[in-house]
Amino acid sequence: MKVKRIVANIAATDIGEADRFYRDILGLDVLMDQGWIATYGSPETPRVQISFLSEGGSGTPVPDLSIEVDDVDEACDRMKDAGFAIEYGPAEEPWGVRRFYVRDPFGKLVNVLAHR
Secondary structure: OOEEEEEEEEEOOOHHHHHHHHHHHOOOEEEEEOOOEEEEEEOOEEEEEEEEEOOOOOOOOOOOEEEEEOOHHHHHHHHHHOOOOEEEEEEEOOOOEEEEEEEOOOOOEEEEEEEO
16 A cells, blocks of 8 residues: 555635635645635645645545545555554545545544545
């Protein structure tokens, strides 16, 4: 299993407020906007991304980080084997990812996902 990307997630009541700062001033592109989540970044540098969320999707809380892996089921098995409790999932989401939530040793909620 390999980590492909790590994205910081910021809870926001109005994700549109990110536009002026991140798009207009810093020049990042809107890479994804689903109404409840907007991801800003650079297509030329795909590892440069930040997301703003009003919810975590599927009625879940906003995670602190999203970590994309190449094999979400292997990542989930590794977490369980290491004694970390899975707080959500694994689940197939309607926006095209398979994911689960787990807390890291510092209490941060981590969304581990793979695109289908």
